[in-house]
Amino acid sequence: MLELRIAGRDFGQPVLGEVFATIERGDRICLLGPSGIGKTTLLNAIAGLDKSVPDEAVIGRDKLRVGYLFQEHRLLPWRSLDANLKLVGASDQEAESLLEQVGLSGYGHYLPDQLSLGMARRAALARCLAVKPDLLLLDEPFASLDPVMAGELKTLIAGILDSCPKMAMICVTHDGGDAEILANRLWYLDGKPARLQWDDALAEPGLVDGLLGRLRDLALPGS
Numbered sequence: 001m002l003e004l005r006i007a008g009r010d011f012g013q014p015v016l017g018e019v020f021a022t023i024e025r026g027d028r029i030c031l032l033g034p035s036g037i038g039k040t041t042l043l044n045a046i047a048g049l050d051k052s053v054p055d056e057a058v059i060g061r062d063k064l065r066v067g068y069l070f071q072e073h074r075l076l077p078w079r080s081l082d083a084n085l086k087l088v089g090a091s092d093q094e095a096e097s098l099l100e101q102v103g104l105s106g107y108g109h110y111l112p113d114q115l116s117l118g119m120a121r122r123a124a125l126a127r128c129l130a131v132k133p134d135l136l137l138l139d140e141p142f143a144s145l146d147p148v149m150a151g152e153l154k155t156l157i158a159g160i161l162d163s164c165p166k167m168a169m170i171c172v173t174h175d176g177g178d179a180e181i182l183a184n185r186l187w188y189l190d191g192k193p194a195r196l197q198w199d200d201a202l203a204e205p206g207l208v209d210g211l212l213g214r215l216r217d218l219a220l221p222g223s
């Protein structure tokens, strides 16, 4: 579905090295790695937001719809949730059902800044889903949420993944536990410049424990 042939990205100094990988429909990838290593940089490159990375470096993206949940909600603050969803193509009915799907039924007329952090993130997730994405990119979706809200959002995302078996997902996280719930594949980004050190399929449940155990042994994020 998507082939990465990213030659690298530097910001005055090298951040990303070469990244080669393929992503198939239904892949659920958790992207782990130390803070500041380049995970968001890689996600931006995959999404096509980084114009320094040529389009040819991400083969197949032109045929895909991509939904990107940023760390901040990035909804238009002067528009209601309904209007934000309609702006990306949702009909009245779709906007209503998307808000219901993320637990925000009845909040369509609210402005984004009238919502709590967790609610705003769910509204942003609804906007991602409004584009009917083939590839869902999540950048630390549980960051800054209290454990209850984070748990609810994790359950919500797991349910969405179950109901969209052909959608692929890449989720940046610092928590290996997220991989156990959400992923069938684990990417680990490290090095200077950063490269994918591991790209393992987690299809066998036992493998998840093994990989997370390796993370713990190395005292890396995910422990």
Ligand SMILES: Nc1ncnc2c1ncn2[C@@H]1O[C@H](COP(=O)(O)OP(=O)(O)OP(=O)(O)O)[C@@H](O)[C@H]1O
Residues within 6 Å of the ligand: 011, 015, 033, 034, 035, 036, 037, 038, 039, 040, 041, 042
């Ligand atoms: N627009 C930019 N200009 C200059 N440097 C940047 C820019 N974007 C990212 N960087 C640098 O690139 C490196 C990687 O940043 P990035 O946000 O991709 O890391 P990350 O792995 O997502 O970090 P974290 O886990 O803390 O969110 C950092 O050193 C950062 O300062």
